Amino acid sequence: MASRADFDRIAMNINSYRSIGLHLAIGMIAGLFGAACLTALTVAILPFSRRMWPCLLMLIAGSLLGGVLAVTLYLYHVRGGTPILAWLALYSPWQAGFAAAFGTAIPRRAN
Numbered sequence: 001m002a003s004r005a006d007f008d009r010i011a012m013n014i015n016s017y018r019s020i021g022l023h024l025a026i027g028m029i030a031g032l033f034g035a036a037c038l039t040a041l042t043v044a045i046l047p048f049s050r051r052m053w054p055c056l057l058m059l060i061a062g063s064l065l066g067g068v069l070a071v072t073l074y075l076y077h078v079r080g081g082t083p084i085l086a087w088l089a090l091y092s093p094w095q096a097g098f099a100a101a102f103g104t105a106i107p108r109r110a111n
Contacts, residue, residue, distance in 0.1 A: 023069060023073050031064070031066015032066060035061065038062070042102065043079065049105035051105065053104070057101040061101040068090050076077065090094075
């Protein structure tokens with residue numbers, strides 16, 4: 001016979017899997033907002049980055065990699081991971097993806 005604690009644990013796991021889609025959507029929105037802020041600052045500070053394609057790539061990379069927030073929340077809340085590893089799982093890929101998209105804005109030197 002299952003105890004109340006077992007029922008609560010199973011219910012929490014089911015709810016956490018249902019909410020992964022919600023965390024994914026929230027992460028993508030947050031990633032888009034963060035990328036929009038960084039893209040706006042990049043365009044204001046660096047005039048060579050004022051082209052449509054690199055700016056769009058920065059927004060797409062930020063939004064898609066913002067979905068890593070679902071993994072971060074899973075590592076931290078469901079599995080009980082350490083906070084620093086959970087946040088590194090979010091920020092490292094996000095920053096790397098944004099930097100790669102920003103790299104497309106840097107003009108090439110003609111030799």
